Amino acid sequence: MQTVIIDHYDSFTYNLFQLIAEIQGVEPWVIAHDSDEFLQLDPSVYDNIILSPGPGHPDNSHDFKIGKSIILNSDKPILGVCLGHQGIFSAFGGRVARAPTPMHGCVSTISHSQDALYHSIPTPFQVMRYHSLVCTGAIPVELEITAWTQDGLVMGLRHLHKPIWGIQYHPESIASEYGRQLLVNFQHLTAQYYQHRRQKLPSQIMLNKQPNAKPPYQPGPLAPTPNGHDSYTIISQKHPFHANPASVFQQVFAQYPSAVWLDSSQVVPGFSRFSYMGALQGPLAYQLSYDAHSQTTTRIQGQNTTSFAMSIFAYLKQALLSISIITDPNLPFDFQGGFIGYFGYELNQVTASIPDTKPAPHPDAQWLFLDRFIAFDHQEQCCYVVAVSSQDHLASNTAWLQTLSQTLQDIIEVQPCPLPPYPVQGTWLQAPADYKSRIQDCLDYIDAGESYEICLTNKLQFSCQIDPFRYYINLRHCHPAPHAAFFKFSDLAIACSSMERFLKIDRHRKIEAKPIKGTLPRGQNPDEDQQFTRALQVDIKFRSEHLMIVDLLRNDLGKICQIGSVAVPSLMQVETYATVHQLVSRITGQLRTNVHGIDCIQHTFPGGSMTGAPKIRTMTLLNQFETQARGIYSGSLGYISLNGAIDLNIVIRTAEITPHQISIGAGGAIVALSDIEQEFEEIVLKTRALQTALGVTLHEQDALHLTIT
Known part of the structure; x- marks a missing residue:
């Protein structure tokens, strides 16, 4: 039929x-x-x-x-x-x-x-x-x-x-x-x-x-067959932990202008076992940036800069299809070289044809192609020094492995010793009264049937100068998270303590999303903490906003997964973090054989937990309500591996740091049951850990200045 x-x-x-x-x-x-x-x-x-x-x-x-x-x-x-x-x-x-x-x-x-x-x-x-x-x-x-x-x-x-x-x-x-x-x-x-x-x-x-007739419409993209003209192999060395990953990054990679660290600062069994770090240093390494308004992807490799009139997705897909990689099946982790970086929210004009998007202050996407990196296995307390090598670079990469292996043994262990936080005062991009007015606008549109759920956001900004890496060390100490990250690109640093997975595709093309919707603070004592946990489980408003996003993500995976494979193994479970309780679900599926991993990202980006539903209509409405581009916040960061594996988070609980400003995005799902004051209190709660880390960092800088003086 x-x-x-x-x-x-x-x-x-x-x-x-x-x-x-x-x-x-x-x-x-x-x-x-x-x-x-x-x-x-x-x-x-x-x-x-x-x-x-x-x-x-x-x-x-x-x-x-x-x-x-x-x-x-x-x-x-x-x-x-x-x-x-x-x-x-x-x-x-x-x-x-x-x-x-x-x-x-x-x-x-x-x-x-x-x-x-x-x-x-x-x-x-x-x-x-x-x-x-x-x-x-x-x-x-x-x-x-x-x-x-x-x-x-x-x-x-x-x-x-x-x-x-x-x-x-x-x-x-x-x-x-x-x-x-x-x-x-x-x-x-x-x-x-x-x-x-x-x-x-x-x-x-x-x-x-007509037994051979084809249907007039076929959902899903057809990925071309790779003919891999660049052939690489994986070489690696395994070592026990000699120092914590923060010390390794600081002493091995922090001096490079562009460096990345995907940091499982909270290790959750089966979810966040591995961390990865590297920099723009290997013979094959290069950096990509993308501007959505000019639709231009720029590649920087050494002294050479080349621009391409194609989307970042088209470039990444073409790059991956042009590479043949001999992976190491004995390595326990999925990332075996490839790209680490981010997609900004305004790429929705590429993925969903959203009109009139506002220009973002930073590139809409930045990715490093890493041919040299370190992978940390937190479960087994060991690390791997890894290189993606062509035959021409095999000798130099082998020498790099040996040199870095010796360096790791000489790392000086640095433990954070945070001071009490200074009080800090930021400025909301949309003043509280204006933001509350936008919440009412959302409620009016929902009441008229124009949307079911609208994920409205704001930004808290601070004018100050800080050391981005020290800030991140303090952030991961006060708010460890399974999908945390520290990126530095020239005059931009990203300090992320996200708990939310956008998409993971493993080596067997199994796909997983793990949305978060519903947030309450930790209690002041065990009894109050338990009360908040129970409230999160039964609150009608939290359950309604969460169920909508689960259905939305089932829909998004349904476009690209094999028939009958989309499932929800875990529905509305409470997960507890350092400062908050969160309502979390897990949606899984098996990717269709004719869908490339990059196509999968394009069909699902941005994550529905940051848009609302229906996604396209709601993103169009958000363009009216939000006065500035979201940029990196509510986009996604992570890795895209040469072996087809992908793991991307949702960029939440994140600070974007430039030489003179820190910007922290926060938002919440507006539904028919929303209370305006409670919605504003929720975005304040979501910035609390990031403000605490800033207060600690400013105190450290003052203490250091006094010591030097």
Whole structure:
């Protein structure tokens, strides 16, 4: 059976895609509601239609362009979900208006009329709702209500004479019961419809006529086959720990103008076992930067600078496909040479075609190609000195391994001895009153159905001069984190203490996302700490914002993963860090064979936990609400390995440091249940550890100055 999904730019469409493909054994075709593709599609090649959820109002052609025509003119079975459901009601003369209460990420109990769409589904049952609008008023004579909430709101309908059904809720959500069964029922109803008309399924007829015919639309990119004309091998030496990684970085790499350290400063078994560091020093090493507004990637290698009229993603993919690497299967870590760097948030104009983005103060992406690095295994308390070598450089790289191995034995151990923090006072880029006003704007747009969740951000800025590396040492001491990092690029340093994984792809192409949504502070004593943990687990607002992001990331992975492989092994678990408790989930999948790792990043960036949902509409709204580019904050940093492995974080709890300024980004998810004052308090909480590290660093600098004087 062949299904067409009309997509209204929702962030849950590919959850429907995955479910339908599992049920039917055939991938549905996804067609944007405002494209001409559906009009060009031969009706004889598909069997039924699903009108997807989406933002906006069904009476607005910008939101629901082709849906009304399909509903009124198609003779195919149709299932409308959320916006599609409202579109059915509106097409037959019904009224769609604001619901008494917006329901986004909220689980409700509904009942049904025993209609065939609900076969084998008990009544009542629980479903996930994402909507601010509802079908209300007089019921069109052609329709009947098939499902409703406890307070009488319409949750389902059907046409009396045509094979048309609508449901207000989201059967594809992780929190909906019997979603798969409902979609199975829709496929059975489709088959019965053609049987009653004594017709074969149109797709079966076409299959018999054209066994080699290809579908008109294929989701997912096709990666070219690498022909690797640069051949490298991995050489390495293993050593026990002679000094902590901070001392190694300070004495081996800190003197280089460009150096990077991916630092698992909080070691979590199975999650953050390894750290990596290196600098722009090897014979193959080079630096990349990207400017999104000019769409130019610049490569610097030694004294040579070359510009390319291509995106950073296109360059990285081309570079990786041009390399053949003989990896060492005995090395226990996935990064075996390649790129370490960051993607800034404003790359959303490349990945999602977001218009009118503001120029960022720093390059939109910077990456170092590392052919020499050190990997630390915190579990086994050892490190590896590693080089990616061509045959021509084998002798020099072997000599480097031996020299660095000796250097590691001579490292002077440096332990942090932080002083009490000075009080520090920063300036919010958006003054508190203005930021709170923007929160109200977000709530108004959510109430109107334009978004379900809006991740609004701000920046706290300090005018001062500090040693960036000393600042990072103090930050990792007061707020250790599994996805921490210290980067330095010329006049920019990045001190990151992120706890959140954006994407990890291992050597076997297994993919994982680990979003964070929901934050409360640590308690002043064990009892209060436990109270905050329990509150985080049961708070409706935190759960709603978190469930939305889980469904969004399931959708994003559903675009690029094999059918049936997307799973949620861990849902809404509390993780505790030095200063906060966080609500965390884990989403996994198996990458499709025809999708390159760089394509995977492009299809999912920026991370949904930093945008909200639906992603594209919400990012467009954020351009209106936020007065300055986010830059590195809420982007992603990590590694892209030559063997195909990728591990990227979400850039949160991060300071961007220039010679005269420190900038700290912070934000929160605005949902219908948000309280304006609590939302502002949350961003203050999220900057607390970074402000403490700054206060300690300023105290150290004063103490050093007094000592020298």
